[in-house]
Amino acid sequence: MIEVTSQDAKxxxxxxxxxxxxxxxxxxxxxxxVGISAIALWRAYTGVSPEQERVVAARQLQxxxxxxxxxxxxxxxxxxxxxxxxxxxxxxVQDQLQTVKRLLSGQQADAKRLTEQVAGLTEAIDGLRQxxxxxxxxxxxxxxxxxxxxxxxxxxxxxxxxxxxxxxS
Numbered sequence: 001m002i003e004v005t006s007q008d009a010k011x012x013x014x015x016x017x018x019x020x021x022x023x024x025x026x027x028x029x030x031x032x033x034v035g036i037s038a039i040a041l042w043r044a045y046t047g048v049s050p051e052q053e054r055v056v057a058a059r060q061l062q063x064x065x066x067x068x069x070x071x072x073x074x075x076x077x078x079x080x081x082x083x084x085x086x087x088x089x090x091x092x093v094q095d096q097l098q099t100v101k102r103l104l105s106g107q108q109a110d111a112k113r114l115t116e117q118v119a120g121l122t123e124a125i126d127g128l129r130q131x132x133x134x135x136x137x138x139x140x141x142x143x144x145x146x147x148x149x150x151x152x153x154x155x156x157x158x159x160x161x162x163x164x165x166x167x168x169s
Contacts, residue, residue: 132152
């Protein structure tokens, strides 16, 4: 009988594999085909495919981009409308400011005119006082001057009331 040593078993197994390369290649090919088939069946069964996921992700990205663009357009239109409203309000305020300036300048002109009239009346009153004082000095009597001044005041008051009544009519 022939004894097989461990060395012979190792080299003998290698010799058998080396002597049948076609069988080895066929076995490896079968394992690869079974693996690819298993992956294909798994993808078909679960419905998950990396290519489909990429297409779906790209479409979702396009939809999000379109939505973001629409939102930006809407916000831009809103900002334009707000800006136009602000411009319109500013124009109204500027018009009101011009009106106030015109009214103020008119009031200032009226105030100046009234100041000049008051100054003229003050001068006229001073002139009347001086003429009255000179008349009193020439007449010499305080009692007659006093009676005359009372009469003059009452005539002036009546005349002023008459003039006001005529101007109102």
